[in-house]
Structures are given as structure tokens and as C-alpha cells.
Amino acid sequence: MNYKIASIAGDGIGPEIVREARKVLDKIGQKYGHTFEYEELLMGGCSIDVYGESLTDETLEKAKACDSILLGAVGGNVGQSNWYQIEPSKRPEAGLLKIRKGLGLYANIRPAILFDELSGACPLKPELTEGGFDFVVMRELTGGLYFGERKTIEENGVTKAIDTLSYDENEIRRIAKWGFDVAMKRNKKVCSVDKANVLDSSRLWRKVVKEVAKDYPEVELTDMLVDNCAMQLVRDPKQFDVILTENMFGDILSDEASMVTGSIGMLSSASLGATKLGLYEPSHGSAPDIAGQNKANPIATILSAAMMLRYSFDLEEEADAVENAVKQVLKDGYRTVDIMAEGKTCVGTTEMGDLIAERI
Amino acid sequence: MNYKIASIAGDGIGPEIVREARKVLDKIGQKYGHTFEYEELLMGGCSIDVYGESLTDETLEKAKACDSILLGAVGGNVGQSNWYQIEPSKRPEAGLLKIRKGLGLYANIRPAILFDELSGACPLKPELTEGGFDFVVMRELTGGLYFGERKTIEENGVTKAIDTLSYDENEIRRIAKWGFDVAMKRNKKVCSVDKANVLDSSRLWRKVVKEVAKDYPEVELTDMLVDNCAMQLVRDPKQFDVILTENMFGDILSDEASMVTGSIGMLSSASLGATKLGLYEPSHGSAPDIAGQNKANPIATILSAAMMLRYSFDLEEEADAVENAVKQVLKDGYRTVDIMAEGKTCVGTTEMGDLIAERI
Ligand SMILES: CC(C)[C@H](C(=O)O)[C@@H](O)C(=O)O
Ligand SMILES: CC(C)[C@H](C(=O)O)[C@@H](O)C(=O)O
Numbered sequence: 001m002n003y004k005i006a007s008i009a010g011d012g013i014g015p016e017i018v019r020e021a022r023k024v025l026d027k028i029g030q031k032y033g034h035t036f037e038y039e040e041l042l043m044g045g046c047s048i049d050v051y052g053e054s055l056t057d058e059t060l061e062k063a064k065a066c067d068s069i070l071l072g073a074v075g076g077n078v079g080q081s082n083w084y085q086i087e088p089s090k091r092p093e094a095g096l097l098k099i100r101k102g103l104g105l106y107a108n109i110r111p112a113i114l115f116d117e118l119s120g121a122c123p124l125k126p127e128l129t130e131g132g133f134d135f136v137v138m139r140e141l142t143g144g145l146y147f148g149e150r151k152t153i154e155e156n157g158v159t160k161a162i163d164t165l166s167y168d169e170n171e172i173r174r175i176a177k178w179g180f181d182v183a184m185k186r187n188k189k190v191c192s193v194d195k196a197n198v199l200d201s202s203r204l205w206r207k208v209v210k211e212v213a214k215d216y217p218e219v220e221l222t223d224m225l226v227d228n229c230a231m232q233l234v235r236d237p238k239q240f241d242v243i244l245t246e247n248m249f250g251d252i253l254s255d256e257a258s259m260v261t262g263s264i265g266m267l268s269s270a271s272l273g274a275t276k277l278g279l280y281e282p283s284h285g286s287a288p289d290i291a292g293q294n295k296a297n298p299i300a301t302i303l304s305a306a307m308m309l310r311y312s313f314d315l316e317e318e319a320d321a322v323e324n325a326v327k328q329v330l331k332d333g334y335r336t337v338d339i340m341a342e343g344k345t346c347v348g349t350t351e352m353g354d355l356i357a358e359r360i
Numbered sequence: 361m362n363y364k365i366a367s368i369a370g371d372g373i374g375p376e377i378v379r380e381a382r383k384v385l386d387k388i389g390q391k392y393g394h395t396f397e398y399e400e401l402l403m404g405g406c407s408i409d410v411y412g413e414s415l416t417d418e419t420l421e422k423a424k425a426c427d428s429i430l431l432g433a434v435g436g437n438v439g440q441s442n443w444y445q446i447e448p449s450k451r452p453e454a455g456l457l458k459i460r461k462g463l464g465l466y467a468n469i470r471p472a473i474l475f476d477e478l479s480g481a482c483p484l485k486p487e488l489t490e491g492g493f494d495f496v497v498m499r500e501l502t503g504g505l506y507f508g509e510r511k512t513i514e515e516n517g518v519t520k521a522i523d524t525l526s527y528d529e530n531e532i533r534r535i536a537k538w539g540f541d542v543a544m545k546r547n548k549k550v551c552s553v554d555k556a557n558v559l560d561s562s563r564l565w566r567k568v569v570k571e572v573a574k575d576y577p578e579v580e581l582t583d584m585l586v587d588n589c590a591m592q593l594v595r596d597p598k599q600f601d602v603i604l605t606e607n608m609f610g611d612i613l614s615d616e617a618s619m620v621t622g623s624i625g626m627l628s629s630a631s632l633g634a635t636k637l638g639l640y641e642p643s644h645g646s647a648p649d650i651a652g653q654n655k656a657n658p659i660a661t662i663l664s665a666a667m668m669l670r671y672s673f674d675l676e677e678e679a680d681a682v683e684n685a686v687k688q689v690l691k692d693g694y695r696t697v698d699i700m701a702e703g704k705t706c707v708g709t710t711e712m713g714d715l716i717a718e719r720i
Contacts, residue, residue: 078557078583093557123484123594145525150560160528161564165505168520195608197438197453200510204521223438230612231619234483234594248555252590252612259591 003313006066007038011045011092012286013296013349014072020298020353021070021305024325027357028309028318039066043099044074044092044286045083052086054095060102068312069099069279070305073286081288101142105271105279106171107178108139108250109307112237112257112267117330120341121262128236135240137257138182139250140175141271143167144201146247167201167246169208176212178272179244180219188219189241193229193249205246226253233257258283265297265338268304270311278312280304294348297336299326302356325359363673366426367398371405371452372646373656373709374432380658380713381430381665384685387717388669388678399426403459404434404452404646405443412446414455420462428672429459429639430665433646441648461502465631465639466531467538468499468610469667472597472617472627477690480701481622488596495600497617498542499610500535501631503527504561506607527561527606529568536572538632539604540579548579549601553589553609565606586613593617618643625657625698628664630671638672640664654708657696659686662716685719 007022009015025036041062043055054074063069075092078084083092099105114122114132122129148164176192183190192209194202206223213221224232226249232239233256245253258264267283282300290296303326310319334355335344347355367382369375385396401422403415414434423429435452438444443452459465474482474492482489508524536552543550552569554562566583573581584592586609592599593616605613618624627643642660650656663686670679694715695704707715 088557088563091557097558123488125483125485128483146558148522152560152564155528158528158530159564160526161560162508162524162526163559163561164522164524166520166522168515168518170518195611197448197451198457198506199523200512200521201523203448204512204519227611227615230590230616231624234616234619249612251555251587252609255587256590256594256616259594264591 002035002037003068004037004039004066006041006063006069008041008043008063008069008071010043010072010074010286011076012073012288012291014044014074014286016292016294016296016349017282017298017301018070018072020349021301023353024302024322024357024360025305027360028321031321031360032315032318034315034318043071043095045076045081047095048083048086048090048092053090054092055098060099063099064103064277066277068277068308070308071279071281072301073282073284075286076288097146099279100271101147103277103279104142104273106140106142107175107272108141108269109182109272110137110139110254110258110267110269110283112137112254112261114261115263115266115330118263118266118339121339122260123262124234124237124260129238131238133238133240135237135243135257136182136186137243137245137250137254138175138179139254140171140246143171144247165199165201165248167204169204172205172208173212176209176244179242180212180216183219183242184216187241189222190219191222191224191229191240191243193224193226193243193245193253195226195249196223197225201246209244229253230256233260254283263339264300265336266299266303268300268307270304270307272311276312278308280308294350295337296349297338298349298353299336302326302353321360325356328359329355362395362397363428364397364399364426366401366423366429368401368403368423368429368431370403370432370434370646371436372433372648372651374404374434374646376652376654376656376709377642377658377661378430378432380709381661383713384662384682384717384720385665387720388681391681391720392675392678394675403431403455405436405441407455408443408446408450408452413450414452415458420459423459424463424637426637428637428668430668431639431641432661433642433644435646436648457506459639460631461507463637463639464502464633466500466502467535467632468501468629469542469632470497470499470614470618470627470629470643471495472497472614472621474621475623475626475690478623478626478699481699482620483622484594484597484620489598491598493598493600495597495603495617496542496546497603497605497610497614498535498539499614500531500606503531504607525559525561525608527564529564532565532568533572536569536604539602540572540576543579543602544576547601549582550579551582551584551589551600551603553584553586553603553605553613555586555609556583557585561606569604589613590616593620614643623699624660625696626659626663628660628667630664630667632671636672638668640668654710655697656709657698658709658713659696662686662713681720685716688719689715
């Protein structure tokens with residue numbers, strides 16, 4: 001088969017890590033007889049430099065015409081970069097929000113996995129993580145505070161800023177279904193996180209999630225308040241299977257969860273919608289401080305490419321092959337500097353990509 | 361001097377822990393020649409049982425007439441208790457929001473301390489917390505999503521819920537001043553947390569905090585995005601001195617921070633406004649599952665009483681005396697069950713209160 005992939009390298013370490021993911025995809029192509037064709041697109045600071053905004057309508061249209069999207073990372077150093085001297089709606093992050101919304105990618109899946117081989121990097125005491133953990137945060141991605149009306153006004157000489165958090169039942173229902181579907185393929189537990197003791201949107205969230213749960217009698221549903229969830233992720237991450245939550249809570253909790261694994265350079269993510277077209281990117285950011293130094297860990301991006309094979313192209317065997325190659329390379333003792341440990345071999349971005357491709 | 365304290369025991373373990381805090385306050389009174397007079401008020405589920413709502417206007421007026429407020433905890437088991445079968449504006453938590461707003465308590469201070477004697481309970485690896493940590497979360501408490509307009513409507517047969525997040529510059533300025541004032545008495549570092557890459561309210565927050573910072577040239581100000589802060593609290597809590605943030609972010613981050621200390625039964629909190637009248641309560645909740653069993657740790661409430669002596673009554677020496685008595689009791693090897701460790705003596709709620717009072 002022939003697949004057309006929008007390749008959006010972005011800023012900072014983006015170009016390096018996307019290059020390695022493509023190396024691995026191409027190896028898959030060779031071995032299994034697929035062709036991956038890449039359409040290189042600009043988004044983020046690099047697009048601001050050329051077009052004055054983070055994502056042009058033309059680029060968005062080109063992305064829409066592809067079968068899926070592989071993204072590195074966007075953004076620079078907020079304090080230093082010119083990319084943040086322009087109006088908010090054109091800044092690097094705005095491109096990310098525009099592509100999510102523009103492609104209707106309302107379901108963000110972020111695995112939080114304690115890799116056996118890397119458990120030493122986990123900031124939690126070993127007794128809390130014995131046996132490892134493996135859960136996913138399923139975050140609603142195109143609603144809530146991120147996309148509500150906002151304005152900054154003057155009232156009697158006083159500046160006031162207003163953001164709006166809104167959800168309708170359909171928006172909640174479709175992400176809840178995703179959450180339960182994913183749980184059915186895993187350990188059949190959904191923990192729905194909200195702030196129902198304060199917010200109307202959370203009370204609606206809880207109600208709709210309960211309705212959806214009726215169609216999944218095998219899945220155990222629990223509710224948790226967001227403040228409590230922020231605690232439980234530190235106290236006992238093993239309790240979770242699928243955490244289902246709205247956009248802003250998901251932003252905060254998925255980052256906390258990724259840090260709890262201790263291996264943020266390893267964590268992939270997928271953003272999906274109603275069609276097969278998905279956006280795949282590492283959970284981490286553009287790390288401008290180490291850009292261009294062959295230091296970045298490409299594994300999160302490579303594992304994101306594996307998710308692309310699985311979710312967008314239904315290539316299960318190929319996805320497994322990538323994931324197994326990553327596991328093998330870790331077993332063989334190779335590490336990038338962010339996950340380096342005593343007695344292991346430290347390699348650069350390119351070498352790590354080569355080593356993984358070799359093992360396919 | 362004579363001080364009038366509103367004593368709001370509340371629900372669950374509330375009555376037990378407030379009783380012990382009053383025991384300690386009375387000992388302070390004896391020793392230093394003060395009289396603490398208590399006005400017992402109902403709030404939370406116990407008030408719903410009597411008046412059908414969590415906090416009546418009369419009770420609020422009575423609280424206003426006191427010099428300060430000592431609160432246990434409110435709320436029950438959401439799934440099981442009748443207190444959650446009534447409309448949201450009358451439920452236990454609504455009383456808490458009503459008293460905060462009604463008394464203008466816009467500044468919530470929650471210390472996150474790794475107690476030397478209890479470092480074993482911290483979920484983080486020892487190498488991350490060596491030397492201990494001690495920071496405070498300064499949370500805005502009467503604005504943002506908690507108090508914005510909210511509604512649930514039907515639009516073309518679809519239910520939609522809307523909450524509003526708004527801040528004006530005055531609301532931000534006054535809490536920012538508190539943050540910098542507290543930092544001046546500590547290590548002179550403020551980390552202001554927002555989501556300025558998405559929210560208008562956060563962009564205004566950042567701007568106003570920067571303006572306020574100009575009046576505190578000795579204080580080092582940094583900005584951090586809320587998702588990053590959720591990570592940093594796990595990765596390196598030692599970096600913080602004062603975390604300054606808005607209401608919802610503060611709710612999430614302060615709970616995460618308290619869990620990172622591993623000793624949530626030890627953490628106090630103070631809610632303050634423009635006058636000396638403050639509300640003092642433990643950071644933890646009402647723990648209905650252990651209520652009435654003489655198991656609850658009263659120390660968070662006792663340390664909250666110490667904050668009352670310091671912030672509302674300007675009784676520095678007396679506040680120190682309480683804090684030192686708590687330290688001494690830990691040194692002497694006494695623990696409640698939540699902080700129990702090998703070789704220590706496990707005591708109940710009452711005994712812990714007695715032991716601390718004895719050491720005053
Ligand atoms: C860059 C930012 C707008 C974005 C978000 O908040 O969604 C990022 O933090 C993420 O989680 O993908
Ligand atoms: C009970 C709840 C409304 C409250 C809050 O969210 O403020 C609590 O979590 C707290 O932090 O004091």
C-alpha cells in the first residue's frame with residue numbers, strides 16, 4: 001500500500017526526531033512492502049518565520065489531504081524568541097490548536113508507561129511502582145477552555161479577561177465512547193476525572209459518561225475529582241487503566257503522569273477524530289536548548305509512528321515490530337542521554353534511530 | 361486578650377480534629393494569659409441535616425462577627441450520602457465556597473513541607489528530596505472558574521453546560537501582592553503559574569504579576585505553565601519557594617504538592633482577605649471512612665490554629681510554641697496511624713492532642 005504522511009518537523013529538536021521516525025517507518029516500508037510518501041509542511045515558529053503565522057490555511061488544507069500526520073514539536077523559548085512577540089492567535093502553539101480543531105481531532109491518547117528497563121528513572125520510590133504501571137490518559141482535545149470564547153475588556157477603567165469553558169453532551173459522549181473502547185482493549189477500567197463539586201460542565205460530563213457506561217457493562221467506571229487525581233497519580237499510579245478527562249484537566253494530568261514515569265522522552269501520543277486521519281507526536285516539547293546537538297531522544301516520536309501504523313493504517317503487525325525494536329534496543333543497553341544509567345551505552349539521536357531501524 | 365473564634369467542626373473527622381486544636385489553643389491561653397471564646401457554628405452536611413443547606417446566611421453573619429474561624433472539614437461520601445441528592449448550591453462544598461466568598465478570603469496559603477522526621481513517608485526517591493523542602497502554594501480563592509457565571513442550557517435539543525473563568529486586574533494584583541509579601545519573609549522567590557499560551561485570563565495574570573514584581577526588586581520572579589508545574593512538583597519540588605496561581609490551578613497543584621510531601625495529615629492552610637479575619641483549616645478532607653474512630657491525625661488542624669495565632673492575632677511567640685510542640689512530639693516518637701513508621705509509638709487523635717498540649 002501507499003500512504004501519504006504529512007511530515008511536520010516543527011521547531012527545536014523537531015527536525016531531528018522526525019527524521020529518525022521516518023527512518024524507522026521507511027525500514028517498515030521496505031520490509032513489509034509499503035510506501036510512505038511524505039509531504040513536508042511548516043508549522044510553528046518555522047512557519048512564522050516564512051508566513052508570519054504558525055499555521056496557514058493552505059498548510060492545513062494540505063495536511064487534510066494526507067492519510068495521517070507525523071509531528072515533531074513546535075515552539076521556542078517564550079522569553080527569548082520573536083515568535084512570542086506577535087499576537088497570540090499567530091504564535092507557535094496556536095498552530096497546534098488550529099490543526100487539532102481544523103481536523104476535528106477530539107481524542108488525545110497519551111500512554112503513561114513505566115518501562116521495565118527504565119524503572120530506575122522513575123522519581124517515585126520503587127515500592128510504589130513495583131511490577132510497573134501502564135495506563136493511558138484519554139484527553140478531550142477540541143473543547144473546553146481551549147476553544148471557548150475569550151476576550152479582554154475594560155470595565156470602568158479596569159481590565160478584565162474572560163475565558164469560557166463549555167461542553168455539550170455530544171462532545172462528551174464521543175470522547176467517552178473512545179475512552180470505553182480503549183478500556184475494552186485494555187484492563188476494562190475507566191476513571192473519569194472532573195470537578196463536579198464546582199463546575200456545571202463537570203456535572204454534565206459525569207452524567208453523560210455514566211450514560212455511555214451503560215453500553216459497556218464489562219467496564220468498571222469510577223469518578224474522581226481532578227484535585228484528588230493529581231494526588232493519586234503520585235501516591236499510587238498503578239491503580240489506573242484509562243483516565244478519561246476534559247481538555248485542560250487532561251493537559252495538566254497527562255504531563256504529571258508522564259513525569260511520574262520518569263521517561264518523558266519515551267512517551268508517544270495520538271490525536272484522533274471521526275476518520276482515520278490522526279496526528280501523532282511525542283508527549284514532550286521542542287526542547288530548544290538541546291536542538292541540533294544530536295542529543296534528543298527520538299523514541300517518543302518513533303513510538304508515535306507506531307501508533308500511526310496501528311490507529312490510522314490498521315497495520316498491527318508493523319506497529320508491533322516497531323515497538324519490539326524499541327524494547328530490544330533498550331534491552332541491548334543503548335540509551336540517549338536523558339535516560340542514561342550506569343553501565344549502559346550512551347548514543348545520539350541518529351544512532352538511536354539507526355539501532356532501532358536495524359532491529360526491524 | 362480575649363479572642364472570639366468561630367468553631368466550625370463540620371463533618372466526618374471534623375469534630376475530632378477541631379476538638380484537639382481547641383485543646384492546644386486553650387493550653388496556649390492558660391500559659392500566655394489569653395482567653396479564646398468559641399462560637400460553635402454548623403456548616404456542611406451537619407448543617408444540611410438541620411437547615412437544608414450547607415451554610416445559612418445567619419451562620420455566615422455570626423462567623424463574620426468573630427475574630428477568626430477554625431474549620432475542621434466538610435462533606436461526606438458523594439456516592440452514598442443524602443447531602444449530594446440536593447441541588448448543587450446547597451451541598452456541603454457550596455458552604456465552603458460561600459464562606460470564602462462571603463468573607464472576602466481571596467488568599468489561600470498552603471504550606472508544603474517535607475518534615476524531617478517524616479521524610480520516610482514521602483513518595484519520591486530520597487535523592488530528589490535530600491535536605492528537605494518547604495514551599496507554599498498561594499492560591500487565589502474567590503475568583504476564576506469557581507465564581508464565574510455558570511449555566512446548563514438546551515440548544516436545539518442538545519444539553520450544553522457553560523462555566524466562566526474571569527479575572528480582573530485588581531483581583532490579580534491583590535493576590536500577587538500577598539505572594540510577594542510572603543516571599544519577602546521566605547526565600548524571595550515567586551513562581552507564577554498560568555496557562556498564558558492558551559488563556560486570556562492567564563495572559564492578564566502574567567502581565568499584572570510582572571507589574572507587581574516591580575515593587576519587590578529583591579524577589580526573583582519566574583513564570584511557569586501549569587502543565588509544566590504539575591511535572592516539576594514531581595521532578596524537583598526543592599526548586600520552589602512561593603507558587604502563586606489562580607483558583608482552579610491552585611486547587612490541583614496544592615493537592616499534588618501536599619501528596620508529594622507524603623504527610624497530608626500534617627498540612628495546614630489559611631485563607632485570608634483584606635482584614636485580620638481569616639479561616640484556618642487542614643489541607644485534607646473530612647475522611648468519612650475513619651470518622652469517630654479516634655484515628656484521624658489532628659496535627660494539620662493544630663498547625664492551622666498556629667497559623668491563626670500568627671496571621672489573625674499577631675501572636676508570633678504563641679504560634680512558635682505550638683509549632684515547636686508539634687516538632688517535639690514527632691521527635692519523641694509519637695505518630696498517628698497515617699504517619700506511623702517502624703519503631704515509633706502509635707497514638708490516637710485524643711492522645712496526640714494531649715501530647716502536643718503537654719509540650720506547650
Ligand atoms: C502547547 C500547548 C498549547 C499544548 C496544550 O496545552 O494542549 C501542550 O501543552 C500539549 O499538551 O499538547
Ligand atoms: C471542596 C472543594 C470545593 C474545595 C475546592 O476545590 O476549593 C477543596 O478541594 C479545597 O481545595 O479546599
